[in-house]
Amino acid sequence: MGTVKIAAARPFSGAPKINIASVFGASPCKPFLLRIPVTGQRPVTYGAFDLPEGLRLEGNIICGKALKEGDYSVTLTAENALGRASKQITLEIRPGNVLVTPLLGYTTWNAFGAEVTQKDVEDTARKLEELGITEYGYRYMNLDSGWQHAYGGEFDAVMPNDKFPDMKKMTDTIHALGMKAGIYSTPMLTAWGCPKEFESIPGCTVGDPDPRFTSENGGIGTVRKERGNALQWNAWGFDYLKYDWKPTDPYNAELMRQELVKLDRDFGFCVTIRAIKEYHDYWSAFVSSYRSCPDTHREWPNLLKIYRSYFDFEPYVKKGHYPDLDLLDLGTCRCEAVRGTFTEDEQICAFSVRAFLGSPIQISSTLEHADEFELSLYCNEEIIAINQDCSFQAAKLLYRNERGSSVLDVLEKKLEDGGFAYALFNIGETVQTVLGRFSEKARLRDVWAKEDLEPASYLDLVLMPHTVRILRSDKRLETVANAVSDA
Numbered sequence: 001m002g003t004v005k006i007a008a009a010r011p012f013s014g015a016p017k018i019n020i021a022s023v024f025g026a027s028p029c030k031p032f033l034l035r036i037p038v039t040g041q042r043p044v045t046y047g048a049f050d051l052p053e054g055l056r057l058e059g060n061i062i063c064g065k066a067l068k069e070g071d072y073s074v075t076l077t078a079e080n081a082l083g084r085a086s087k088q089i090t091l092e093i094r095p096g097n098v099l100v101t102p103l104l105g106y107t108t109w110n111a112f113g114a115e116v117t118q119k120d121v122e123d124t125a126r127k128l129e130e131l132g133i134t135e136y137g138y139r140y141m142n143l144d145s146g147w148q149h150a151y152g153g154e155f156d157a158v159m160p161n162d163k164f165p166d167m168k169k170m171t172d173t174i175h176a177l178g179m180k181a182g183i184y185s186t187p188m189l190t191a192w193g194c195p196k197e198f199e200s201i202p203g204c205t206v207g208d209p210d211p212r213f214t215s216e217n218g219g220i221g222t223v224r225k226e227r228g229n230a231l232q233w234n235a236w237g238f239d240y241l242k243y244d245w246k247p248t249d250p251y252n253a254e255l256m257r258q259e260l261v262k263l264d265r266d267f268g269f270c271v272t273i274r275a276i277k278e279y280h281d282y283w284s285a286f287v288s289s290y291r292s293c294p295d296t297h298r299e300w301p302n303l304l305k306i307y308r309s310y311f312d313f314e315p316y317v318k319k320g321h322y323p324d325l326d327l328l329d330l331g332t333c334r335c336e337a338v339r340g341t342f343t344e345d346e347q348i349c350a351f352s353v354r355a356f357l358g359s360p361i362q363i364s365s366t367l368e369h370a371d372e373f374e375l376s377l378y379c380n381e382e383i384i385a386i387n388q389d390c391s392f393q394a395a396k397l398l399y400r401n402e403r404g405s406s407v408l409d410v411l412e413k414k415l416e417d418g419g420f421a422y423a424l425f426n427i428g429e430t431v432q433t434v435l436g437r438f439s440e441k442a443r444l445r446d447v448w449a450k451e452d453l454e455p456a457s458y459l460d461l462v463l464m465p466h467t468v469r470i471l472r473s474d475k476r477l478e479t480v481a482n483a484v485s486d487a
Contacts, residue, residue: 011133019381022088023090029067032064035139046077052068052072072091101388102387112335113193113337118167144184171236189218208222270290273295291323306326344373347373352383355384382450391415408432420472424461437479438475438478440457444471444473
């Protein structure tokens with residue numbers, strides 16, 4: 001049992017609530033797909049008014065193709081027996097305008113590893129809907145490594161192994177649920193994540209290694225196959241690419257990006273695994289997300305490395321371009337590489353790191369044994385709203401006090417409604433009392449607990465080791481101090 005209070009997720013009870021960012025982007029004349037995420041008692045009736053030409057509402061999914069570039073103010077509605085909700089959002093229709101807020105979704109790696117199957121993917125997509133997780137805005141179902149076999153097919157591209165008999169059927173299943181589909185590849189000759197039955201699996205280059213690039217996994221080939229592979233993913237119906245190599249460089253990223261933007265589908269584009277900060281100008285201009293942190297494990301020192309990797313990139317965070325702090329290592333996983341154990345408080349910290357720092361949030365558990373605590377981690381609409389906030393402001397370090405094993409960080413994020421969000425991370429080994437003063441008496445909200453606190457001009461909170469508190473305030477926190485206790 002943890003010490004941090006979190007509200008229980010209740011996706012199918014109460015009056016309707018629309019859980020979506022205030023801005024959504026897409027390209028003109030390319031397939032548009034937006035599921036309206038709504039929590040509340042079922043059944044729900046949905047509405048979408050003033051849609052741009054070419055778009056239509058089918059049930060709870062807006063689809064079609066927006067025919068003209070522009071910004072469109074659209075009103076979404078949801079009604080059930082207990083009430084009616086509405087939300088106005090802006091559809092920004094312009095070329096390449098995808099993932100303007102951080103990706104919310106699922107990835108298969110920690111859940112299934114290299115032994116993933118098409119059935120795993122389809123069953124998990126349905127499970128996300130059945131459990132109500134999609135009603136909090138999760139909309140990407142991403143297939144990581146383990147699908148590949150050998151080159152072939154119409155486009156001379158990497159073909160799937162026997163565990164994926166029909167890739168198009170798989171993406172159609174995902175799209176029918178209102179979700180988008182992602183795939184994994186690499187510019188290296190050999191991809192990481194090889195299934196047990198193969199000696200190796202190919203990436204997007206072949207031939208002799210190019211001496212200009214990494215020698216990892218046999219290197220990057222001199223014969224470039226980006227075009228054929230991109231065309232194949234497009235034909236299958238994918239919407240997102242995780243592109244994985246080390247060290248990650250703009251040259252190879254740009255060769256793939258140029259092929260993706262030519263396609264007749266929008267493609268989100270993530271580069272990983274070592275997107276070094278010296279190339280920050282490229283990452284923050286041309287890729288949806290960029291990862292420069294170790295693989296995730298349920299070990300506290302590992303989480304601290306992931307957390308601290310953010311600060312190299314904080315000055316360069318921009319709308320549509322975000323540091324990726326890797327997938328969530330929570331819940332039940334089949335991947336053999338998964339190791340370690342988190343306490344409940346540490347799991348809350350792991351989610352909070354991604355959510356507050358504006359990283360993509362990617363669930364990666366099998367969901368087979370998801371209990372109330374696990375679902376409540378994934379399904380807190382108030383935490384997710386901070387992640388998706390359309391002020392597009394980076395979380396900034398407001399205060400740090402590090403003395404030996406005592407470490408307290410206080411981060412601030414300015415919000416689009418004019419208010420502020422604060423994350424108080426006690427990442428050390430001692431009890432911390434956090435003291436602060438607001439500019440004037442503030443209305444305060446404990447976001448994880450989804451509870452209002454008494455209005456106050458001062459902050460006085462006790463945090464146990466390896467815990468976090470996240471607050472919303474209508475006033476700015478002007479000063480912060482802390483006291484350490486051995487209790």
